[in-house]
Each structure stands twice: as C-alpha cells, then as structure tokens.
Amino acid sequence: MYTNATEMLKKAKAGHYAVPQININNLEWIKAALEMAQELNAPIILGVSEGAGKYMCGFKNVADMVKNLIGFMGITVPVALHLDHGSYDACYACMDAGFSSVMFDGSHYPIEENIAKTAELVKVTRERGISLEAEVGSIGGEEDGVVGTGEVADPAECKMIADLGVDMLAAGIGNIHGKYPENWAGLSFEALDAIQQLTGDMPLVLHGGTGIPEDMIRRAIELGVSKINVNTECQLSFAAAVRGYIEAGKDLHGKGFDPRKLLAPGVEAIKASVKEKMTLFGCVGKA
Numbered sequence: 576m577y578t579n580a581t582e583m584l585k586k587a588k589a590g591h592y593a594v595p596q597i598n599i600n601n602l603e604w605i606k607a608a609l610e611m612a613q614e615l616n617a618p619i620i621l622g623v624s625e626g627a628g629k630y631m632c633g634f635k636n637v638a639d640m641v642k643n644l645i646g647f648m649g650i651t652v653p654v655a656l657h658l659d660h661g662s663y664d665a666c667y668a669c670m671d672a673g674f675s676s677v678m679f680d681g682s683h684y685p686i687e688e689n690i691a692k693t694a695e696l697v698k699v700t701r702e703r704g705i706s707l708e709a710e711v712g713s714i715g716g717e718e719d720g721v722v723g724t725g726e727v728a729d730p731a732e733c734k735m736i737a738d739l740g741v742d743m744l745a746a747g748i749g750n751i752h753g754k755y756p757e758n759w760a761g762l763s764f765e766a767l768d769a770i771q772q773l774t775g776d777m778p779l780v781l782h783g784g785t786g787i788p789e790d791m792i793r794r795a796i797e798l799g800v801s802k803i804n805v806n807t808e809c810q811l812s813f814a815a816a817v818r819g820y821i822e823a824g825k826d827l828h829g830k831g832f833d834p835r836k837l838l839a840p841g842v843e844a845i846k847a848s849v850k851e852k853m854t855l856f857g858c859v860g861k862a
C-alpha cells in the first residue's frame with residue numbers, strides 16, 4: 576500500500592520501534608526491499624537521494640516504478656517513497672513526480688533560513704498529503720560527495736523546527752554517513768535525550784544507520800528514534816555477493832552471465848540486510 580510516512584512513524588514512536596528507510600538504487604533494490612517488507616509484515620520507507628534519482632532517470636520514473644511494483648507484486652504493507660536530503664527545489668520536483676514523502680535538508684543554512692524554508696514546506700506538504708522530514712545540524716560523512724564531521728544538533732534549534740509541524744526530525748547526534756572511522760566517538764545519547772525531551776512526540780530520525788553497534792541502535796530507539804536510514808550496508812552486501820558469484824566463475828558457466836542470474840545473489844544479500852535491520856529495529860509484524 577502506497578502511503579506517506581506520517582502514520583507509520585507516529586505508530587513507531589508510540590510503540591518504541593523504528594521503521595527503516597532503505598535507500599534504493601535500481602529495480603533490484605526496490606524489489607528486494609518490498610519483498611522483505613511484505614514477508615516480514617513490516618512498514619518500510621524507500622529513500623532516494625537526488626543523485627540516485629538522476630541515476631534512475633528522474634523522480635517521476637522512480638515514483639512510477641515503485642507504484643507499479645507495489646501493484647505488480649501485490650504489496651499490502653505500508654510503503655512510503657521519500658526524498659533523502661533534498662534541496663528546496665528537489666522537494667517540489669518530488670511532490671510533482673508523485674513521491675509520498677520528502678526530506679528538506681536545510682541544515683547548511685543559517686537557522687533562520689532553515690526555519691523559513693521548512694515552514695513554507697510544512698504548509699505545502701500538508702495541503703498535498705505528503706510527509707515532511709526536516710534536519711537540524713549537518714550529519715557527518717559522505718553523501719553525494721558532501722563530507723561532514725558527525726556534528727551534534729542544538730536541542731533548542733531542534734525544538735524550533737519541530738514546532739513548525741514537520742512529521743519527522745533528523746538531528747545530528749554524532750552519526751556519520753558511510754562506514755564509521757576506527758576512532759568514532761559513538762552516538763551522543765545526552766544530546767538525543769535533550770532533543771527528545773524538548774520535542775516530545777516528534778518521531779526522530781537517525782541517519783547513517785550502517786555500522787552503528789546494535790546496543791547503540793536499541794538505546795537510540797528507547798530515546799525516541801523512530802526512523803533509521805540505511806544505505807551503505809545494502810550496497811556493501813550487494814557488492815560482496817555479486818563479487819562472490821563472479822570470483823567463483825559462475826558467470827562463465829552456462830547462462831551464468833544472464834543479469835537475472837548474475838544479480839540474484841546481490842538481491843538475496845539486500846534482502847538479508849533488510850531483514851537484519853527490521854529485526855533489530857523491532858518493526859517486524861508492525862504493518
């Protein structure tokens with residue numbers, strides 16, 4: 576069932592579990608994520624960065640592909656299609672293309688400008704029945720070539736943005752996109768606790784879900800995180816599985832070069848990663 580992310584995240588916050596945002600890259604990714612969500616009877620958010628949108632030949636193509644697959648595969652669990660780290664203009668482009676959810680990442684603007692633009696988008700998304708994620712304090716690591724440092728958001732600024740009426744709020748708590756460095760200090764639960772106390776029922780979003788130790792994920796969910804973004808982990812497991820297939824020389828036997836065969840281990844690997852995350856996040860059976 577194609578829907579926005581509002582209800583699924585309200586339920587997650589009240590039920591003390593998290594919904595995964597699985598970033599998608601192509602047909603195989605969408606299929607794998609949808610198949611596993613349906614098998615585990617879990618809600619899912621499919622994330623699309625602006626770069627991935629371009630790679631998949633535009634937001635309209637992505638939205639159409641996701642909707643068509645939901646119909647073709649008979650997916651009944653709630654599925655939201657969400658713009659990840661969008662610019663102000665990309666939010667409008669995705670709304671027009673048929674996305675059910677958008678993230679406006681205004682964290683690099685001065686807070687006044689982030690507030691003004693987010694407030695405008697609250698109005699528009701509400702009118703159009705689309706859910707909105709905002710961000711305070713840039714999140715470190717690499718996302719489409721932009722490198723940050725694992726920043727921690729100011730709880731007072733988080734409250735200002737939350738009070739605008741967004742549906743979910745991403746706040747930096749030392750998390751980083753991509754692999755975590757050896758000397759990573761870990762998540763700041765002190766900051767998360769302060770943010771959650773000031774923002775109340777607001778579902779909080781944890782970006783950089785790849786490689787965070789399980790005990791930290793559980794603690795973050797206890798402290799109000801209701802959506803966790805995972806991208807790199809599925810890419811790593813997909814690549815490792817396809818590499819294994821090729822290194823074993825399977826593409827050289829019979830019709831092993833057929834992409835439907837060659838990419839199949841990768842699809843299974845994405846499914847296994849999604850299953851692991853859904854189990855850890857506690858959303859199995861919550862559709």
Ligand code: 13P
Nearest residue numbers: 753782783785804806807
């Ligand atoms: P990872 O690539 O670290 O899993 O982060 C994903 C993410 O936060 C997308 O916004």
